Amino acid sequence: xxxxSDIVIAGGGLNGPALALALAGAGLRVTLVDPAKRADRKAxxxxxxxxxxxxxxxxxxAAVGVWPAVADKAxxxxxxxxxxxxxxxxxxxxxxxFDHAEIEEGPMGFMVEDRHLRPALLDALDExxxxxxxxxxxxxxxxxxxxxxxxxxSGQQIMARLxxxxxxxxxxxxxxxxxxxxGWDYGQTALVCAIDHERPHRxxxxxxxxxxxxxxxxxxxxNRSSIVWSEERAQADALAxxxxxxxxxxxxxxxxxxxxxxxxxxxxxxxxxxxxxxxxIHGPRVALVGDAAHGVHPIAGQGLNLGxxxxxxxxxxxxxAKRRGEDLGTEAVLSRYAGWRRFDSAAIGLGxxxxxxxxxxxxxxxxxxxxxxxxxxxxxxxxxxxxxxxAAGLSGDRPRLLQAKPL
Amino acid sequence: xxxADHTVDAxxxxxxxxxxxxxxxxxxxxxxxxMLNPTRLDYITTQIEDEFDRDLRDETPFxxxxxxxxxxGGGLLSEPMARLGATVVGADAAAGNxxxxxxxxxxxxxxxxxxxxxxxxxxxxxxxxxxxLNMEVVEHVADPLAxxxxxxxxxxxxxxxxxxxxxxxxxxxxxxxxGAEVIMRWLPRGTHxxxxxxxxxxxxxxxxKAGLDPVDRKGFVFNPLSWQWSISDRDLSVxxxxxxxxxx
Numbered sequence: 001x002x003x004x005s006d007i008v009i010a011g012g013g014l015n016g017p018a019l020a021l022a023l024a025g026a027g028l029r030v031t032l033v034d035p036a037k038r039a040d041r042k043a044x045x046x047x048x049x050x051x052x053x054x055x056x057x058x059x060x061x062a063a064v065g066v067w068p069a070v071a072d073k074a075x076x077x078x079x080x081x082x083x084x085x086x087x088x089x090x091x092x093x094x095x096x097x098f099d100h101a102e103i104e105e106g107p108m109g110f111m112v113e114d115r116h117l118r119p120a121l122l123d124a125l126d127e128x129x130x131x132x133x134x135x136x137x138x139x140x141x142x143x144x145x146x147x148x149x150x151x152x153x154s155g156q157q158i159m160a161r162l163x164x165x166x167x168x169x170x171x172x173x174x175x176x177x178x179x180x181x182x183g184w185d186y187g188q189t190a191l192v193c194a195i196d197h198e199r200p201h202r203x204x205x206x207x208x209x210x211x212x213x214x215x216x217x218x219x220x221x222x223n224r225s226s227i228v229w230s231e232e233r234a235q236a237d238a239l240a241x242x243x244x245x246x247x248x249x250x251x252x253x254x255x256x257x258x259x260x261x262x263x264x265x266x267x268x269x270x271x272x273x274x275x276x277x278x279x280x281i282h283g284p285r286v287a288l289v290g291d292a293a294h295g296v297h298p299i300a301g302q303g304l305n306l307g308x309x310x311x312x313x314x315x316x317x318x319x320x321a322k323r324r325g326e327d328l329g330t331e332a333v334l335s336r337y338a339g340w341r342r343f344d345s346a347a348i349g350l351g352x353x354x355x356x357x358x359x360x361x362x363x364x365x366x367x368x369x370x371x372x373x374x375x376x377x378x379x380x381x382x383x384x385x386x387x388x389x390x391a392a393g394l395s396g397d398r399p400r401l402l403q404a405k406p407l
Numbered sequence: 408x409x410x411a412d413h414t415v416d417a418x419x420x421x422x423x424x425x426x427x428x429x430x431x432x433x434x435x436x437x438x439x440x441x442m443l444n445p446t447r448l449d450y451i452t453t454q455i456e457d458e459f460d461r462d463l464r465d466e467t468p469f470x471x472x473x474x475x476x477x478x479x480g481g482g483l484l485s486e487p488m489a490r491l492g493a494t495v496v497g498a499d500a501a502a503g504n505x506x507x508x509x510x511x512x513x514x515x516x517x518x519x520x521x522x523x524x525x526x527x528x529x530x531x532x533x534x535x536x537x538x539x540l541n542m543e544v545v546e547h548v549a550d551p552l553a554x555x556x557x558x559x560x561x562x563x564x565x566x567x568x569x570x571x572x573x574x575x576x577x578x579x580x581x582x583x584x585x586g587a588e589v590i591m592r593w594l595p596r597g598t599h600x601x602x603x604x605x606x607x608x609x610x611x612x613x614x615x616k617a618g619l620d621p622v623d624r625k626g627f628v629f630n631p632l633s634w635q636w637s638i639s640d641r642d643l644s645v646x647x648x649x650x651x652x653x654x655x
Contacts, residue, residue: 026464027464027465027466145514145515146514146515146516147516320445323452323463324452325448325452325487325491326445326448326487327486327490327515331433332444335433
């Protein structure tokens with residue numbers, strides 16, 4: 001049988017290109033299919049979106065050769081403050097402070113703007129050998145004994161060994177495979193924007209659990225920070241409709257004045273918050289990655305980090321299988337990926353959900369339990385270090401790419 | 408069956424024939440072999456890579472190597488070797504395995520020469536290989552020294568034999584027979600006879616007497632917590648594997 005490609009990847013957002021680079025770098029032939037115009041995917045004006053990259057995610061980007069292009073535009077996260085109430089009012093008794101000096105690997109993470117990360121990945125795709133990028137859409141696939149026949153909207157057919165769906169929360173790859181999803185709606189919406197401020201943030205990220213939902217201030221380069229402000233849906237919709245002046249007036253009391261005067265530094269976005277978990281992350285000749293496998297609440301920027309951990313695990317499973325001579329798209333191989341990711345995705349998905357529900361609760365008793373949990377955690381150095389390492393993506397049986405090692 | 412002039416134990420062959428149809432079912436009777444397979448392949452591929460100065464990162468790193476898989480069964484090792492570029496002959500003394508392996512190779516789009524024959528018959532015919540895979544076979548043969556000598560004759564000078572088997576001690580009895588056959592029912596009762604198991608020192612002795620130089624030995628260790636196999640430098644107490652080279 002003649003194969004056009006080893007792996008077809010449906011979806012060219014962030015996880016798809018990262019996976020393509022990892023696989024092609026290890027000698028596999030990859031076809032990346034995405035319908036978006038290249039210019040749309042690379043628009044470089046600042047739109048306010050940014051990612052809190054965990055240390056492991058940074059390592060992966062370094063291993064696939066993308067990190068040098070974003071390194072000098074990334075803001076290291078040197079401190080993290082987690083607590084109740086308002087930012088900048090000093091440590092309340094119910095707060096949790098993390099400092100990067102507590103782990104050996106340097107900064108706890110990096111804030112990288114979408115306008116820098118996306119073009120860096122797309123440029124790397126252009127330079128990589130062994131990646132065929134098609135501006136098209138996967139409309140069908142058929143799992144065969146030795147491979148998968150992928151059909152594109154253009155009518156073109158591609159024979160490969162495996163189809164990977166990096167096609168988001170509404171993954172049509174998952175739908176065609178008969179993989180159903182389970183979802184929870186939080187009844188909350190996240191408002192995302194970038195803020196200019198007067199005083200330097202000194203690399204500090206704040207995560208506050210306010211009654212309406214979590215509120216994060218994440219440091220960007222210069223005197224700018226990214227805001228992720230979650231509110232109950234009706235309230236958030238009202239905030240989203242406000243003009244910029246009214247929005248800033250509503251933001252100020254929550255943001256506090258510890259960074260001085262604030263102003264908007266880009267567009268405002270709103271995202272309804274929901275959790276969606278695919279009931280399986282693999283099927284016959286199919287694997288799911290990122291939001292296609294699990295769309296999570298973006299508390300602490302875990303969405304992209306979780307996706308890149310999928311990328312690291314799947315790339316390693318596939319490359320190791322290839323070097324053993326195994327058939328890449330079989331249950332024997334893909335079940336290793338599923339087994340590796342099962343605990344992490346469930347833990348993060350449900351962990352973020354529980355934390356958010358506790359701190360968004362209107363019942364004082366439940367909020368008190370959450371606050372007590374923060375104080376206890378703050379007092380126990382071992383648990384603290386474990387939490388820091390978990391958030392930084394440094395725990396568990398870690399794929400080689402998350403350790404910046406080549407495949 | 409030409410059992411009279413060959414060392415294959417006819418009763419052993421019959422046991423495996425009965426099991427042949429289920430070779431490729433991951434959760435079927437050969438589940439323990441499927442679980443062990445990635446670890447066996449890791450050992451085999453890295454030994455071949457080292458011995459023949461290949462690079463596993465290449466598209467077909469074993470191109471140009473002629474490889475014999477003795478006791479090929481359904482092709483669990485033959486197919487990966489063919490995918491890596493080797494010219495593969497799969498031999499099995501159980502006739503029933505051959506059509507099963509052929510059908511599967513065809514489905515996989517792989518060219519593999521599967522034959523119902525024995526190592527001794529191929530050695531007599533003067534066949535020569537760069538690599539002989541001799542995995543989980545030696546504990547089933549009637550005369551291990553005669554069998555290993557045939558393996559040696561099948562190798563070109565400088566050729567490599569990988570041979571894995573089961574150690575003989577109370578732990579291997581508990582794990583391989585009581586555990587795998589009686590408790591877990593992973594293998595049919597009577598798959599193994601404990602007195603045919605061979606210790607690593609005995610195997611090295613036999614390999615030397617057969618005319619090969621043993622160059623490596625490692626353990627295959629099952630971790631019941633992670634439910635996975637791994638390669639161990641030190642623990643050869645149950646399953647273990649060896650690499651030997653024919654002097655040039």
